[in-house]
Amino acid sequence: MSNTLLEVKNVVKIFRYGLFGFEFRAVDEVSLSLEDKPFIFTVAGESGSGKTTLARIILGVHVPEYGEVLYRGRDIHRLKGEDLVWFRKEVQAVFQDPYATFNPLKKVYSYLYETAKNVARINESEIENHIEEVLKRVGLSLEKVKGKYPSEFSGGELQRVSIARALITKPRLILADEPVSMLDASLRVTIVNLFKEFRDDLKISFIYITHDLSTAYYISDYVAIMYRGWVVEQGPVDKVFIEPLHPYTQTLLLSAPVPDPRWKEKWLKAIKLTATIEEKEFLARGCKYVARCPHAMKKCFEQVPPEFTVNGVKVKCWLYER
Ligand SMILES: Nc1ncnc2c1ncn2[C@@H]1O[C@H](COP(=O)(O)OP(=O)(O)O)[C@@H](O)[C@H]1O
Ligand SMILES: [Mg+2]
Structure with a gap:
């Protein structure tokens, strides 16, 4: 301790x-x-x-x-x-x-x-x-x-x-x-x-x-x-901001000016923000981000993702299940 x-x-x-x-x-x-x-x-x-x-x-x-x-x-x-x-x-x-x-x-x-x-x-x-x-x-x-x-x-x-x-x-x-x-x-x-x-x-x-x-x-x-209310991703700033893992972090960084643009091109292609329906998010049993997530899978609607550790970063997303 x-x-x-x-x-x-x-x-x-x-x-x-x-x-x-x-x-x-x-x-x-x-x-x-x-x-x-x-x-x-x-x-x-x-x-x-x-x-x-x-x-x-x-x-x-x-x-x-x-x-x-x-x-x-x-x-x-x-x-x-x-x-x-x-x-x-x-x-x-x-x-x-x-x-x-x-x-x-x-x-x-x-x-x-x-x-x-x-x-x-x-x-x-x-x-x-x-x-x-x-x-x-x-x-x-x-x-x-x-x-x-x-x-x-x-x-x-x-x-x-x-x-x-x-x-x-x-x-x-x-x-x-x-x-x-x-x-x-x-x-x-x-x-x-x-x-x-x-x-x-x-x-x-x-x-x-x-x-x-x-x-x-x-x-x-x-x-x-x-x-x-969730912490969806946490880790050293150079990792999280340069190569964000969680689809939400990726979107958040795209919508804001950050000094280092290295991550940007890569994710611009991958992300297409889906329409937001807030109720959907409240009703979902699984991930809170599922209604907006461009990568949502069946499992994401059904089960809350645990935190997976990837290269020193903790990310609450099923994409990183091994
Ligand atoms: N004392 C309170 N009573 C009821 N709801 C609250 C109270 N404080 C915050 N909330 C609600 O909790 C959520 C998170 O609020 P808050 O912690 O202030 O968020 P942030 O600081 O990220 O803007 C919001 O939906 C807010 O309306
Ligand atoms: Mg506040």
């Missing part, structure tokens, strides 16, 4: 809707195993695929109906008291909308101060120095931040403040849920570059949640592709 930082084991999160309690699995038997060395692990997928729900499960906000999340071998949904404080120091979060993260009526500095005092439990006399240090790390300064309200910052600056806030506790892992999707494209790279820098210099690992495949490709070591 010592060489695993985070283990997500067969996690299921069910939401119920309507009078008849229609059950919907926003996260459906997801398993991930993240090793204990600095990494950037991207979770990519379309909106609604379950990325935020998965993040909330990992942060302990949502309790899964099935499965468990182990952080350094400990079930995070059972932590109490001091152990919970320990977990909150170790695992920090950065969210999509910095203007929603900060109360508009509260000075931004007070968030940094409170995190330093209550979560990191830094001595009163050292708090300001420590805050100055983390602000420098993200390219800001104490003078620029102190005394100001959220509305006095640009979106990019405010997102830097929330990253600085996450650094205060000296975390081992930061979960960043769409941290750059509300920023201009030109700013995105400068922000995600910070993650790379912190991985290398501060030995912090990141779970980077995004639907932006170009930043994902640029900064990640590993990637998991989500589709309707």
Whole structure:
């Protein structure tokens, strides 16, 4: 267990809707195993695929109906008291909308101060120095931040403040849920570059949640592709993005600009997207992707595919059964 930082084991999160309690699995038997060395692990997928729900499960906000999340071998949904404080120091979060993260009526500095005092439990006399240090790390300064309200910052600056806030506790892992999707494209790279820098210099690992495949490709070591609550493919980013195995990953990469076009020609010929009928996907007993998949076989309609391992990549698709 010592060489695993985070283990997500067969996690299921069910939401119920309507009078008849229609059950919907926003996260459906997801398993991930993240090793204990600095990494950037991207979770990519379309909106609604379950990325935020998965993040909330990992942060302990949502309790899964099935499965468990182990952080350094400990079930995070059972932590109490001091152990919970320990977990909150170790695992920090950065969210999509910095203007929603900060109360508009509260000075931004007070968030940094409170995190330093209550979560990191830094001595009163050292708090300001420590805050100055983390602000420098993200390219800001104490003078620029102190005394100001959220509305006095640009979106990019405010997102830097929330990253600085996450650094205060000296975390081992930061979960960043769409941290750059509300920023201009030109700013995105400068922000995600910070993650790379912190991985290398501060030995912090990141779970980077995004639907932006170009930043994902640029900064990640590993990637998991989500589709309707499933992780359909996961592995080293160079493998998954250069030679995607799952038909869904192939389609996703075709529809997005990624820097390396090597895979593209090959798959352009192979893929012809079938019409989408969402109900079909919900009614299907087998693969959730069957109604859209150009390679669907009889078996795909009948049985949920397990994860097959192909050349270091795990892929949830019957095409790879041997
Ligand atoms: N608290 C909730 N109650 C009911 N349904 C939810 C809740 N949170 C998310 N969902 C549903 O779960 C699915 C996955 O949502 P989410 O995890 O936010 O996806 P993503 O972050 O990939 O866009 C969506 O269909 C969403 O409507
Ligand atoms: Mg989301």
